[in-house]
Amino acid sequence: MFEDVPQAPADPILGLTEAFKKDSNPAKINLGVGVFTDASGKTPLLDTAKEAEKRLAGAAQSRVYLPIDGDQKFCALMQKLTFGADSEVLFTRRAFTACAPGGTGALRIVADFLKQNFPSAKVWMSNPTWPNHPQIFDAAGVRTDRYPWFDPVANKLDMPGLIEALSKLPAGSAVLLHGCCHNPTGIDPTVEEWTQIAGLLAARKLLPIVDFAYQGFGTGIDEDATGIRILAAHCRELIVCSSCSKNFSLYADRVGAVTFVCNDENSAQRVASQVKRVIRANYSNPPQHGFAIVSTILGDSALCAAWEKEVADMRNRINALRALFADTLAAKGAKQDFGFIKKQLGMFSFSGLSKEQVDALRDQHAIYIVGSGRVSVAGMNEKTMDRLCEAIVSVL
Ligand SMILES: Cc1ncc(COP(=O)(O)O)c(C=O)c1O
The missing domain is CATH 3.90.1150.10 (Aspartate Aminotransferase, domain 1)
Structure with a gap:
């Protein structure tokens, strides 16, 4: 064969x-x-990762399976890092986060979730984008298409092209955005542009999927979450795929998270049940070590x-x-x-x-x-x- x-x-x-x-x-x-x-x-x-490993080695963690959605301490800390400690999304418990094997794993969970729950959904992505984006959604059988992003003559965001394209998408389409440090162009929207994009997505009932692989590499940890926080203020539902590969320098440990922000806590629980189904059939449950490093760092103020x-x-x-x-x-x-x-x-x-x-x-x-x-x-x-x-x- x-x-x-x-x-x-x-x-x-x-x-x-x-x-x-x-x-x-x-x-x-x-x-x-x-x-x-x-x-x-x-x-x-990173020195902080070395210190976290020392503490973890001293604590000699058990290696029993984690739950399907992984380490919930890590997930809560990632929600804080993404949306801000005082975010309404956290207090209303309308967001569900699962550990994911890297940002790539998070994107694949989203792709499988969409295919299973919204089989005719199409995901729109920027032209150009990270080459793995179309591959991940194609592999899950999700249809993809492109919206304009880059104006090569002026070397800037093609805002008119982007707005025109988004204005024509049918309700229920998913729009994949880069939270910060757009890969490959390095061009991010300004606050005003994010606000315009978010308003349009909300008005047209489009679902934002934010790939957040570089938090802290643009202008700052909180500053880089500006786009996501503006989206969350406008759109009741959105998805965030986070990666800790670059900002924790844990590339090989495959640490990431997928967060579904839902309209209310009940919807979040039902979405959680579907996400867990996807994970169980893919890799059953996530590994432990890298997630424990990140939660040790984020959970200790010093x-x-x-x-x-x-x-x-x-x-x-x-x-x-x-x-x-x-x-x-x-x-x-x-x-x-x-x-x-x-x-x-x-x-x-x-x-x-x-x-x-x-x-x-x-x-x-x-x-x-x-x-x-x-x-x-x-x-x-x-x-x-x-x-x-x-x-x-x-x-x-
Ligand atoms: C835009 C983008 N998304 C996601 C990822 C994937 O990150 P990870 O290595 O955590 O899977 C990368 C990595 O290069 C990336 O550039």
């Missing part, structure tokens, strides 16, 4: 890392996958403050690299203006490099960038910035 199984195409992002690993050039640079690296080129375990500082350090490093990248490109003679890179938010920059230029960088310079021209600023390093920018200028 297996002899006739066709070769699947490599994943556009993780497949690039596989090719990078095989490259024998010692000067190779990987700007594909979104992973934070420090000045020494490593992805560190550790939480130290974690916020560590997130700020990662964010500040990325912003400093953004400025260095744009300035070095100019210094190396780039004729086009890359100043927009300084304004984008999050780990990525949408560089405007074409597929041909990306291929030339890989083939001639061992520099690995995804085909869309998205570069991971978080993967750059001061020591190799000159070589990187010289190579980019040579292919422009």
Whole structure:
């Protein structure tokens, strides 16, 4: 049977890392996958995570199965982090949160939930978006389509195109939004734009699904939740898919959460029963360790403050690299203006490099960038910035 199984195409992002690993050039640079690296080129375990692990090791947790929806202490803390400690959503108990294996797992839970409960629903996503978004919903059999997001000429949000597209969607359509640090463009709506988007979604009875993978990497932990909080103030129902991969640097532990905000507590309980059904049939119940690390940090005010500082350090490093990248490109003679890179938010920059230029960088310079021209600023390093920018200028 297996002899006739066709070769699947490599994943556009993780497949690039596989090719990078095989490259024998010692000067190779990987700007594909979104992973934070420090000045020494490593992805560190946060000090707060190390401290939490020490405490957990001392407490010698039992390894009995968790409930289907996982660690409820973690879930309550994630609701606070997302909506704010004084949010009405928390007090009215109309939100249900389940642990999820990373942001990807959270999105897949949503996709299966939609397929089972709203089989004809369609999910609209930004053009462009993270390449795994359409794959996740396709895999669950959910129909997808695109709304405009990026104006490549002005290098900004295509607000008129977005509003026009949302205004035409039939009620009951789901709209996938990036909570902050839009991947790949790094372009987020302003407060006024979020308010306009939220008002339109509410008026047209559209369901927001917010992918929240980078809380703290844009402008701050609370600041980055602004869009979600505006949506929650306008829309009685929304879904949030959170990831703790980047902001807790727990990539391999697969820590995430899915939150359904419902009209009332009764609906939240019924939704919870359906979400648990989805999880039980997928992976039964989540793992324990990474979630325990996060709840140990968030549940201790001193550790939480130290974690916020560590997130700020990662964010500040990325912003400093953004400025260095744009300035070095100019210094190396780039004729086009890359100043927009300084304004984008999050780990990525949408560089405007074409597929041909990306291929030339890989083939001639061992520099690995995804085909869309998205570069991971978080993967750059001061020591190799000159070589990187010289190579980019040579292919422009
Ligand atoms: C926009 C977006 N959503 C979700 C994820 C998935 O995060 P996780 O690694 O927690 O599954 C990523 C990771 O790169 C992402 O960029």
